[in-house]
Structure formats: structure tokens, C-alpha cells
Amino acid sequence: MLSRLLTVALGAAALGVVIGVMPGLSADSGWAVLAAAIVLGVLGAFLRPLLVLLCARGGWLAVVAGWLVTQALLVYAALAVTPGMHVDGFWPAFWAAWLGAALTSVVLWFVTAGQPGAATRHLLRVNRRYRQRVPHSGEPGVLFVQIDGLSAPLARWAIDAGNLPTLGRWLRSGSHTLTEWHAQLPPTTPASQAGLLHGASDQIPAFRWYEKETGRLVVTNRPRDSALVEQRCSDGKGLLAGGGVSVSNVFSGDAELSLLTMSTAGTNRPDRGVAAYLLDPFGLTRSLVLTTGEMVKELVQARRQRVREVWPRMRRHGSYVLLRGATNVLLRHLNLAVLAEQMMRGAPAVYCDFVDYDEIAHHAGPARPESLASLEGIDAVLATLEQIAAAAPRPYRLVVLSDHGQSLGPTFAQRYGMRLEDLVGQLAATGDVLAPPDNEQEGRAQVIEAELVRPVPAGPGPERPEIVVAASGNLALIYLARLPGRVTMEEIERCHPRLLSGLTAHPGIGFVLVRSRREGAVVLGPGGRRRLRDDHVDGLDPLATFGPYAADDLRRHDRLAHTGDLVVNSLYEPGTGEVAAFEELIGCHGGLGGDQSRALLVLPREWARPDELVGADAVHRLLLSSMRDEPGGSVAR
Template sequence: MAAVNLRRLGGRLRPAIVVLLLDWAALSIAIAVTPGLSASTGWDVLLAAVLLAIAAAVLRPLLATFAARLGWAGVVAGWLLTQALLVYLALILAPHIRVDGFWPAFWASWIYSILVSAGMWLVTAGDNSAMLAHLLRSTKQTRREAATTTVPGVLMIQIDGLSAPLARWAIQAGNLPTLTRWIRSGSHTLAEWHAQLPATTPASQAGLLHGASAHVPAFRWLEKETGRLVVTNHPRDAEYVERGFSDGRGLLADGGVSLSNVFSGDAPVSLLTMSTARRGGRRGPTREVSSYLVDPFGLTRSLVLTVGEMVKEVFQAKRQRARNIEPRVHRAASYVALRGVTNVLLRDLNLNLAAEHMMRGAPALYCDFVDYDEIAHHAGPTRAESLASLDGIDWVLGTLEQLARSAPRPYQIVVLSDHGQSQGATFLQRYGTTLEALVRRLMVGDGADVATAPDNEQWGRVRALLTEVGGEQKVVGRLTHSVLEAHEEPAAPGPATGAELVVVASGNLGMVYLARKRRRLTLEEIESRHPNLLTGLIAHPGVGFVMVRSGSRGPVALGRDGVHHLADGRIDGTDPLAPFGPHAADDLRRHDTLPHVGDIVLNSLLDPVTGEVAAFEELVGCHGGLGGWQTRPVLIHPAEWPAPGPLTGADAVHRQLVSWLDALGLRTPPEPPG
């Protein structure tokens, strides 16, 4: 027994000793290189490191609470000054250390924090014990205040863009240790579901969180009746769309928490969520978030690793070019920063927020991690850097699993995705022209102007963060050719602007609007106004099929060698939908009924040899249309739960999730009408 106790004590002391030695080394370097600081011996620095650890343990929680009361400005000031104050206090208390005022200590504190962050990453690479200890320490007060219960809560983690085939391969290869352990042990079951057209995050989350995917026809679209161009990764537009379908009974309505999503699921607590960002930011930071920001293991660590991620991106992009890996896209400087923010900073912040609300005992949490989706867009869905981001999310899952053991209630974990991704050289790379330019060329002689709506999907995550922190929205998206004005609601580029067409793209799904008519036009009307348009689109080798609505025959899918009559299933010639799988016709039938669908809907080619598609955006990995793995997301759930049948569409997954929550007693019955 004594030997067992000694081993346990050694196991607890070993990490503390490693941290102390690292602090000692970092503080020694900081003192040595900072003018105005000096120490007589290394033992004096060791004493200062011990005093710093004691001061941090006693004072940092008090400083974090005080900073949170001052709002985001106080938190930012706390992040800048807290560590400097603690270092200054430790140095002046330690004997034989010369300190020429506060500012030398300020600069030394930053050198110290950066060195500690980098050192901890090296020492604990692949180990979550240090992060787990930090999370438990920062939520200690919350755990004391929370009421305990034996009713399980549910933690739903969305891995944005992960396809079921890729998930199966990564698990079989053992590349995702946490998920592999769950599946191999039989604690969890992996299922695949079909994401209906459009295979985008906003459409899927409208379904997953609200059961309302039919309200979202694409990632961006034009409301011809109101003249509004909707871009769903703008907080203003996300809020506008959610108001149109929210009934107060979303997936998270009963005390749930929405973290980093497009829509809120009617959660009473919604953070970093686009549809609530404009009102959520005015609440100010919580004590736990403030603790994360002022702790050197929190924001400073995240920033150091963010810079490291950016350096890694520059190297990986250069390696792609040097090895002439195809297909590939240009990875601009703006993406370098975006990757660092999404793949490190937002992931760490989401982990801290999830930990906070688990320790509060939230009955249900839904959090979207966009790391993989963002990298796969630019590097490719199965490239090494994309798979490495999956390993980072798997590490988060393992940390949350361990963290749940200290929560005031047990937690079951569900892992799911909203869509997959398909790969391919872009439309521009293949044919030297964009979809917008193609439409413009086909309209030559008709006097039509073309307006487009380009916008990088993942910048919405950063936009939501800045909007929430700032407490106000700044419209940063715009249409090319000055269709949108800053700080104004988007307006239809109709007669007032002289634009005849609006062309929008969501991955390899494109929609064309004849903007001067405030209703959807029929095939016959399009042909009479622009006789070259449909013929030219259908004949183009980069277009797989075109869908329009005929006034007499209903919706039809047109291909180069045949027509699929969607109303009755009749096929003339070669079926243009045959390469796109068994769900293609049903998906198009449904999509034709959605509000605000374009006058012309078109899907890129699907290469029969490589299985690649051609995105209408400059993304080597894409989703939104049909073809490849983009419509094959994954659902991983506890094995003891009733297994779902075939799940077609995000609304079906929503009903299954609600059923599971209801079985656990986490849903309240709806109030009777009246």
C-alpha cells in the first residue's frame, strides 16, 4: 500500500517538477536577455520561479475575476498586464535580483511566457495532461458551485467537413487514437448519413439544430422578392435567416449551449455563434474565459502556437509547389493567418468554453470545430496537413472525455459532421475562365451586366468572433462591382444598379438569377430572353448538368446528351444524373421546391476516372453540390443508444438527436397550442 501511495505521489509530483524546471529555464533566459534585470546566481532565479508559481496560484484567479467585471477591455488589459505584474512581484521579492522598474519586468514577462508556451508544447507534445490540469484549475470555482446530478448530459462535437469514408479510413489506420479506441472497444458506433443538396454547413446546421434545412438553398443566395443577397457567414444574415425558421424548440432549447455554430439551435447560451453574435458580444466575458485569456497557458500559448501554425502553413504550401502536387490552389497570405486562427486559437477557445459549460452541468452542448474543413479547402481533403488537423480534433475529444469525469454530471459524447468534401482542380484552373465570366460571355449582345457574390466561407468564424467581442457588426462581405454598400443591408443588383444577372457559387454548386424579375423564371422565359445561355452552359465540359423549371413539364435536369424529367422520372437520351449517385434525382426534386432557388441551378462535372469535381470557387476541396464524398457525412454515437435507420438529410439526423435527448430526459414536452 505504501509503495502504491508513493507511486501515486510520484505521478503527481513529476509534472509539477517538469513545469518548475521549465519555468526556471525560461525565467533565466528572460532575465539574461532583458536590460534592467540581473540575478546573482541561478538559485536566486529558481526561488523567483517558485515565488512566481505561488503568486500566480493565489492572485491570478482574483485578477481574472476582476478583469471579467471590466468587460472585454478589462480582459485585454489583464492579458497584457497580469503576467507582468506577477513576474514583477516575484522578482522584487526574490533576493539578489536587480529590477530597474516595472517595464523591464513587463518585457521579461513576455519573453518568459513565450518560452514557457513553446517549451510546454515540446515537453507535452501528444499529451493532454497539462491542458487538462489547466482546465480543471480554471473551472475549479465553477465545479464547486454546480449542482450534481446522475442524469447524463450530451456533448455533440461537429467535425466540420469530415466525410464518413475518410473517417472510416483514419480510424482503421489508427490515426485518430480517441475515436479508434471508442470504435474498437465497442463503446461507440459509426454510421453514415446523406447530406441533401446543398451540402453546406448553413443548410446542414439549419437541419441538425432546428430541423429546418429547407430554408437554406445554398451557402449564399438572392431573395428576388426582397432584393436581399444573403451570405450565411455574415452575422447579420445568419440572424435574419434563423429568425425565419426558429420556433423556440431547437435541439438546444432545453438549457443547451451553442458554441461556434452558424445557428443557435435555440440555445439559451450561445457563444461565437453567427446568428447570435451581434447580441451575444454585449454580455461580456465570463470568469472562466477571462481566466483563459490572462493565463500564460491560455491565450499566450494559443498565440505562440498560432504563429507556429502559420509558419507550418508557409512551409507546406511551398512544399506543394516544389513537388508539383496537383490539384492545388494558391494559398494566399490571408489564408496563412486564417489557418492559424481557426486551427489553433478558435480550437483552444472552443475547448475552454466547452469545459466551462460542462463544469456548469449544461444538459446539452453543440460545438463546431472547423479546423479540418478550413485546411481541406486549401490543401485537399486527404492531404497530410488536413489529416493532421483531424488528429488535433481527436486530441480535443480525448481531453473532453477526461474532463467529463470531473463534471457535475456524466456526459455522453456524439461526434458528427455536417457534410464531406470533394476534391478537384477548380473550374478556373481547368478552363481558364470563371463561372461568372462564362455567363457574361454567353450574355454578350444582350446588354446584361453580371454581379457575383464571392466570399470565403471560413472567414465567417473570425467574423463571428470579432462581432461578438466587439459587440457590434461591421459588414465586411460585399458583392464585386459594388453591388453592396458597407454597413447596409445587401440589395438586389436589379434595375437600380443596372445588373441583369447575379451569379453565386457554393463549392461546385452554382445558381444564376435573372435579377430584374422578382420571381423565378421558367425555362421557356429564359430561352426567350437569352437564347444562348442554357445551351452554352449545358454544352460546356465543366458543367455536369443544369436544372431549370419548365412551365409545362416542371423541373428538368439538362445534360449534353439527355434530359431527366424530375416530376415523373422520365429520361430522354442519357440520364445526366446517373454519375451523381442514387440520391441525385430526389435531391434535385427537393431543391427545386426550396425558396429563393436560382432561375438556373448548375452542378460541375464529376470526373468518372478520378471522382473529382470542379469548384466554381478557388478551393481544391469543396462542398455544396453533388459528386464525390461531399454528401456523405458521419455520425458517431454511443453504442448502447438505439441505432438509427438510414438517415437522409440533416432534418432526419435532427429528429434522431432529439429522440436520444428525449430518452435521456433532457427534453421538455412542447406546450399545447393556446
């Protein structure tokens, strides 16, 4: 009751301010303003649920249109029927609705700051209808929360530093255990999620790759490409099969319902919870206000890096400023709203990827203050989800995991004044080198476009170039695109005699994997070579500094379909832990070197904790077996 009175009071105050500054609106007295705020609250309570239902049935465009006009229609109706209030048409009410909601959101943010239960109360109130309708069950469900890009060593440090207090409390209480798993080459979100959700990480050789048979460049953060890859990964028995829900992932895990998921973009209507969040005047509007604040914070923090001459650093473009605001606030709030609804509906298994930390760490650095601050926001989400789980119609096991880590370092271009494709072009004496743009924002924008309008069509492919360089972090797959099949080392040396020797001699290259006709897979380095079939080394071992899993990872990678004719990994400096990304990202992943392969897994204490987990497929098998072994677990299939 107190919260409702506070909301009415704030609404009346905001409405009074709006009337004072907006032309076309007037009130005879303060009592009339208070009455209009009460009428608006009553109309919203009765009419908004109906509008939510109608918009959800109409699809994403209907929801967006409803978000734009629903509150304005309610404000217009409230002002029109309240004695002593005067409104000159719809448009003054439209702008009044937006300004009033923004003012109220700002005030509510200050009032509720430091009150972790405020978000929980709001989400429970929005989903209160499920409390009476969904029967209670003792069968446990599972909620998987993926913190994208968080390495296990950094997670332990963040827990000790107080950046992850909720996770730290779980570990200290003994309710959960923390372990590390090795993300096999390539440690990227698509490859790891193909393993975690489908047990099929071997379908993905990198974030980007070239398929010679079709001349197709596959980029896994494009909806049409991720849908193609999921067809290769799915056997219908994924982690979320049997009624599960996929939220903000690359692949669906064979979920019954997928929302904001790359591979299914444009194929699902918004559920009622998403519509309710978008049409709530203090849901999306509040998120937009905080998103603006996040963008301002990004500008300040980027300037602070420049003033302090922090190194390595990169230019943080305007598109990233928008992306940070969207991922660190808007998408996080939307994910939380979806998860709360699905838990209150009693979904048996839900998997959601929070990309906040990964996006910031790419541009600021994995352990920089702004990156660690984003972890605090995700930890607050965990606290809210824990409280939602306590009110849900079934008990939930909470699992926290990451898909890979990140490694820091100045980029290849920053170090040497040229990009890798320029070096390849020089060594191969050709200007016909295709390098796809390293634009992660494009994929997320296409998901939104596909959800709102239609699936993004595939355009006609370009004419086949002579060489394709597909970079993914500090790994690059190089293809002699006009030569069929896997081109051997002997053929490469015959066609481009300077290419292999030039790459291995370059200080920015750690090693090159290539297949020899006589020796099989061979790893070439600046001072020696390693034959992978028997690990025979001539000269200096090129993998000596890349960790105990490097040789096995490369043996596996050599067998993957569509791997490059040359697989190139950047240098790794053990003293600093730095690599050199072939993309313009100072925090990177996709290759070998540093913490990018050291992923996180936090499990309920009742679940098995193996001594060693190598690969996302192994984690997938562990999660499936743990779900099946739950006493009375509805997720057992």
C-alpha cells in the same frame, strides 16, 4: 505537486534567461530569480482568479486588455517585491512577461509532448472550483462534437489508418456505432446546422444566395446574415433549448449560452472559462506559440506540394496561412477550454463545431497528409473530452458527427481559364454580372470583430445588377435579378437565348436545373433532359452519375425559397471522384458529386441507429428523440 515544482523550475529558468537578455531587468543572484518565480506563482494563484472575474464582467474588450497586461502586472509586482531583483518600470516587465511565457510554453510543449493527460490535468486544474460547487447528478448530459467537413468514407479510412485512434477505440469497444447520413443539397455547414440544430434546413438554398424581394445578397458566414436566417429557422425548441450551450457554430440551436457563434456574435459576454483561458499565461500564450509553429508548417507543406507537383493543388495565400494557424491551434484550444468548463459546470447539452479539418481540406485536398494530420489533433481533443467527462459532475454521452463531406478536383477556373460568372456574362452578352467574393475568412473575422467590438452593421445594398451568380462549392445559383419571382425556362430563353444551351454544352457543367412553365422542374444536361415530376428522361439522363439521391434532392431544392432561376452543378467524374468548384477551392462542398453529401454520425450504443438517414432534419429528429429517451436524462424536454 511534481507538476507545480516543474512549473516553478521552468518559470525560474525562463525568468533567468529573460533577465539575461532584456535591458531594464537585473538580479543579484540566482536565488533571487528563484524567489521571484515563487512569488510570481503565489501572486498568480491568489490574484488571477479575481482578475479573471473582473475581466469577464467587463466584456470581450476587458478580457483582451486583461490578456495583454495581466501577466505583465504580476511580473512587475513580483520583481518589485522580491529582494535582490531590480526592474526599471513597467515596460521591461511587460516584455519580460511575454518572452518568459513564450519560452516556458515552448519548453512545456517539449516536456509534455506525447503525454495526452497533460491537457486534461491543466483543464481540470483551471476548473477545479466547480468540483466543490456543482452538485453531482446521475442524469446524463450530451456533448456533440462536430468535425466539420469529414465524410463518412474518409472517417472509416482514417480510423483504419490510425489517424483517429480514440474514435477507433470507441467503435472497437462497442461503446459507439458509426453510421452515415445523406446531407441533402446543399451540403454546407449553414444548411446542415440549420437542420441539425433547428430542424429547418429548408431555409437555406446554398452558402450564398440572392433574395429578389429585397435585393439582398445573403452570405451565411456573415454574422448579420446568419442572425437573419436563424430568426427564420428557430421555433424556440432547437437541439440546445433548455439550458444548452452553443460553441463555434453558425446557429445557436436555441441555446441558453452561445459563444463564438455566428448568429449571436456580439450579443454575449465571455464566460469565466473563456476569460480564464485567455488570461492564463500558459493558455493563450502557449496557443499563440503553437499557432506560429502551425503557420510555419503550412508554408513547408504548401511548398512540398509544389515541389512534388501534386495535382490538383491551389495557391495557398497568406491570409489562409494565418487562418490555418488560428483554426488548427488557437480556435481548437479555445473551444476545448470552453467545453471543459461547461462540462464541469454540468451543462445538459453542448454542441461545438471544430473547423480545423474543413479549412485545411479546402486548400490542400480532403485526403492529403496535412488534412489527415489535422484529424489527429481533433481525435486528441476527443480523448481529452472523454477524460473531462469522467471527472464531470454528471455522466456525458459523447456524439461525434459531421455536417457534410468534401469532394476533390481542379477548380472550374483552373480547368477552363475562366470563372463561371465570366462564362455567364459571355453567354448572356452582358457585363452586368454580380458575383460575390468566395471569401470564407471574412465571416470568421467578422465574428471576432463583433464579439470584441459590436455587431457588424449592414451597409447599403448595391444597385440591382442584371444577373447574380452566387457560387457555393461546385453549385451556383444564377438569378436574373431584375425579373421578379422565379424566372421560367421559356423566359430565360427569350431574354438570353444562348444562356441555357451554352451552359449545358460546356464540358465543366454537369447539369442545370430550371423550371419550365409547362413541365415544372426540368434538369438539363449535355446529352439529354430529365423531368422531375415523373422522372421522364429524353436522351441521356443528366443525373445518371450523381447518385441515388440526386433527383429527390433537386425536387426538394426546386421548392426552396430563394433558389436560383438556374441551379448549376459542375461536372462530376465518377472514375476519379472529382468535381470542379466554382470557387477557388480544390476541396469543396455545396453541390452534388463525390463524397460531399456523405456525412458522419457516431452515436452511443444505447441510442437508436436507423438503417437510413436522409437529411439533417432527420438527424435532428433522431438526436432529439434519443435525448428524450435517455433513462433519467435531464435533456428530456
